[in-house]
Amino acid sequence: MSEDGQRNTDDGAVTFVNRFTVRALPDEFERTFADTAEFLGKQPGFLRYTLLKHVDDQHSYVNIAYWRDLESLRNALSQPDFAPHAEALRSLSTSDPNLYTLAQSFTADP
Template structure:
C-alpha cells in the first residue's frame, strides 16, 4: 500500500458482480438468493459476498462476490448442483453477470 492509502494488486483474486432486476416478490428473491449463497459458500475458493438493494428502485439488486481465483469461480458455477440455483434465480429475475479483477483500492484510515 502506498503512503496515500492506495493499493495496486494482482493476486489472482476475482470479484463477481451481478446486477439483478427482480420481477417477483423481493422477499422471495432474497430467500432464494440465500439458498444460492449457501451453496456457493461451500465451494472451494469462495471468500464472501454482499447483496445490495437499490435505495430507490426496490426491484434492483447487486451481488458482489469475492473468489480466490477465476478457476475457483468457474469450477463452482459449473457444478451440477449450481444449475437448480441459477434456474431459481432466473425464474425471479433477469441479471447482468460480470467477472472482474482488482486493479486499485483506496481506503481512508480511521
C-alpha cells in the same frame, strides 16, 4: 501499499458483480438468493459476498462476490448442483453478470 494509500494487486482474486432486476416479490428473491449463496459459500475458493438492494427501486439488486481465483469461481458454477440454483434465480429475475480484478483499493484513516 503506496504512499497515497492505494493498493495495486495481481494476486489472482476475482470479484463477481451481478446486477439483478427482480420480477417477483423482493422477499422471494432474497430467500432464493440466500439458498444460492449458501451453496456457493461451501465451494472451494469462495471468500464472501454482499447483496445490495437499491434505495429507491425495490426490484433492483447488486451482488458482489469475492473469489480466491477465477478457476474456483468457474469450478463452482460448473457444479451440477448449481444448475437448480441458477434456474431458480432466472425464474425470478434477469441479471447482468461481470467479472473484475482489483485495480486499486483505498481505506480511510480511522
